[in-house]
Amino acid sequence: MNVTHVSEQAISFAIWERPAMRQALASRDIAGVYQLLQRVGVSQRRIAALTGQSQSEISEILNGRQVMAYDVLVRIADGLGVPRGYMGLAYDGDSQHPLPAVYQEDGDEDEQVRKLLAHAAQVTIGAAPASVEEWSRPLPHQETPVPDRIGEAEVETVEKVTESLRALDYRYGGGICRDAVLAQLGWSNQLLRASCTEEVGRRLHRALADQHNLAGWTAFDVGLYPAARRHLARALEQAKYAGDPSLAANILYRMGRVHLHQERVKDALRFFQLGQISAQDASCELTVAMLCVNEAWAYALLGDEKLALKSVSRARDEFARADQDSAPGWVRFFGQADLDAASGVTLSNLVASDAHLSEAAELLAASVEGRAHDMARSKVFELIALATVQLLLGEVEAGLDHGHQAVTLVTQLRSVRTIDRLAPLEKAAFKRRAAAGADHLLQRIADVRINPQR
Incomplete structure (x- = not known):
């Protein structure tokens, strides 16, 4: 066996985060795990090489043989690179292998x-x-002590750390910083035990709400939807308690985006509409614009062209009145490029005429052009959407070029969401598979689903 070659072809972490795969792992349904791997292009030969099983043994499992032996389950998990906890398997205990x-x-x-x-x-x-x-084994953990009494300085530190971690999320994806967010959240939450003034306490709850907001968003980005919902639910509670309708509206927006990604469009629309209520209370035009254009996206997916275009128009009006420099950190990211991108995606989902696609292409091209380098994940989404629209319009050379740019960026991020969003591009490229170069893009997309680091 060529061990070096096998290790270089390690299966993407993103595969294990998909809901169907998580369910199969949790129930130790090894046949189901292998079937799901085959669907994304992992061959029986490769599974055998990684797990140390023979191909005949793999075939027996796929034909219904259950794997019950604990040591075999551990070998399968470790060979495939599955976190043992996903299968309810214990990590090596200190009693069996004590630390020095x-x-x-x-x-x-x-x-x-x-x-x-x-x-x-x-x-x-x-x-x-x-x-x-x-x-690879964790060292004994000891909580970092917190002050008995806190003031504005301690809360400001929490806010600044959240801001820094959010920047990492934008640039590299939630998989890079989610554990850091959770670690910081664990420490920040301990500050609730400290004494402080009422004003400082309210600000602390707001800061914690935004950290939960970020924790939920990073969980969403790596495909952990239940964890995302839990953090966003707590974030909304604390934002309301702190009396910050702008933050509450932002959290509701993110709840909507989670469900829009999962194709629960009507549910997403309800979250966006709830966010509008809070945004109006906050008198924040930037937040209203953000929610309106995402409502438009949902309406477009539901086939309601009239309401989609109306929401886009309102979003542009609100954005024109907004003061972006004075907006809070959790919404300050929403700039002209974001408005153009969301408007373009909305129009691309309206199938009434090619005129919508042409305008969508112009908006998406503008958003790509105006996108800062520190917003790499957003640029990926926009490149994917632009390439898809160009292929639909018959602008094959430009579409394939932008498609390759998107796939290259996807491999540089730790974001399951970006991989999921390649699906429409793959479909559009398949329709143009007779064109020169289309097969290469299709192969790269197939590869990135298995190993995004290529």
């Missing part, structure tokens, strides 16, 4: 220092063998 003495917390400080000095000496002279497997 230097990592144990027993003994007084003098004893711990002696252990560290001895360990440092062994590592320095090469007497302590390296163990890569051991390094």
Whole structure:
């Protein structure tokens, strides 16, 4: 077996996050897991190479043989790169494989220092063998202490950290920063136990609401929809408690986007409409514009051209009146490129005439042109939409070029959502498969579903 080759072809993390796959893993339905892998292009031979099973054994499993042996389940999980917890399998326990003495917390400080000095000496002279497997195990966790009393400075720190993590999400995808968001949220939440003034307490709840807002958004971006809903639900509660209708409206917008992505369009529309109520209370034109253009997208998917165009028009009017510089951080991202992109996507979903597609192409091209480099994920969405529209219009060369640009960017992000959004482009490219170069794009899209790092 060529182990190096197999490791280079590691299956994408995105595969394990899909709802059907998560369900199969949770129930230890190995046949179901293998079938789902085959649907995205993973062959029986490759499954066998990764899991150490023979192809005949794989065939038996696909034909109904259940896998019950714990050690085989562990070997399958580790070979495929599935987090063991997804299959209800235990990670190696400390009792079976205890950490070296230097990592144990027993003994007084003098004893711990002696252990560290001895360990440092062994590592320095090469007497302590390296163990890569051991390094993958977490070290004992100890909570970071928080102050007994907090003021504006501590809350401002929470806000600034959220802002920094949000920038990482925009640029690299939720898979890069979700764990960091959750870790920060765990610490920030402890601040609720500290004493503070009523005003500081209200600001803290608002800051926590926005961190949950970001936690929900990053969960959504990697396909963890139940986790996204939980965080967004808590975010909305705390935003309402803090008396911030602008933040509440933003959270409702994100709830809508989660369900729009899942093709629950009517549910998404209801969330957008609830967001409008909060946005009106906030007197924030930028938030109203954002919600209106997303309502338009939903109306277009529902086939209501009149309401879709009406919502686009209102979004443009509200955006023209908005003061983007004074808008809060959670909505400040919504600029001209975002308005153009959402308007273009809306028009591309209206099938009444090619005129809509032509205008959609112009808007999407403008959004791509105006997109800043630090908003890579947004640019991917816009390139995908632009390429799709161009292929539908028969502008095949431009469509394929933008399609390749989109796929290249997808491989540089940790975002399941960007992979999911390749589906319309794949469909449009398939219709043009007779054109030179279309097969290459189709192959790249198929590859990226299996391994997005190519």
